[in-house]
Amino acid sequence: MKKIFLVILAFLIVLLGFFIFKNGNEYYQNRYNGEVAYAKVPDKIPSKEQAKDSNNKVVKGVYTYKYHFKFVNEKGQVISMEHYLSGEHVKPLKPGSIVKAEVSNQLIVKGPNTVNISDVPKRIINKLN
CATH class of the missing domain: 1.10.287 (Helix Hairpins)
Known part of the structure; x- marks a missing residue:
C-alpha cells in the first residue's frame, strides 16, 4: 500500500x-x-504631467508624457501600446518621427528609440502612414 x-x-x-x-x-x-516593431510618433505632443508613483502620489521634479503607439511588427501586425516617457528633464519625442522598439504581447520590452526612415523596411512604412 x-x-x-x-x-x-x-x-x-x-x-x-x-x-x-x-x-x-x-x-x-x-x-x-519581444519582437522588433516600428511606430510613428503622433503629430500632437501629449501634455506634460507630473509623474506619479504606484500609490498615485506625485513625484516631485519628475514629469511624464503619455504616448499611444500603434506599432507594426515585421509580420505586418498592428499592436497598440501605451508608453510613458518620464524623467526630471524629459523632452517629448519629435512629432511625426519613427521609433523602433521590442514589443511583446503585453508591454514594450526595449525602447522606443528614434530611427531614420531609411532604416525601416518599406512594407512597414506603408502600414505606418
Missing part, C-alpha cells in the same frame, strides 16, 4: 512541476519575449 501511495505522490509531484513550468514559460513568452 505504501508503494502505491509513493508512486501516486511522485506522479502528482511530476505533474505539478510540469504545469508550473508550462505556465511560467507561457507567462515569460507573452510578457518578455
Whole structure:
C-alpha cells in the first residue's frame, strides 16, 4: 500500500512541476519575449504631467508624457501600446518621427528609440502612414 501511495505522490509531484513550468514559460513568452516593431510618433505632443508613483502620489521634479503607439511588427501586425516617457528633464519625442522598439504581447520590452526612415523596411512604412 505504501508503494502505491509513493508512486501516486511522485506522479502528482511530476505533474505539478510540469504545469508550473508550462505556465511560467507561457507567462515569460507573452510578457518578455519581444519582437522588433516600428511606430510613428503622433503629430500632437501629449501634455506634460507630473509623474506619479504606484500609490498615485506625485513625484516631485519628475514629469511624464503619455504616448499611444500603434506599432507594426515585421509580420505586418498592428499592436497598440501605451508608453510613458518620464524623467526630471524629459523632452517629448519629435512629432511625426519613427521609433523602433521590442514589443511583446503585453508591454514594450526595449525602447522606443528614434530611427531614420531609411532604416525601416518599406512594407512597414506603408502600414505606418
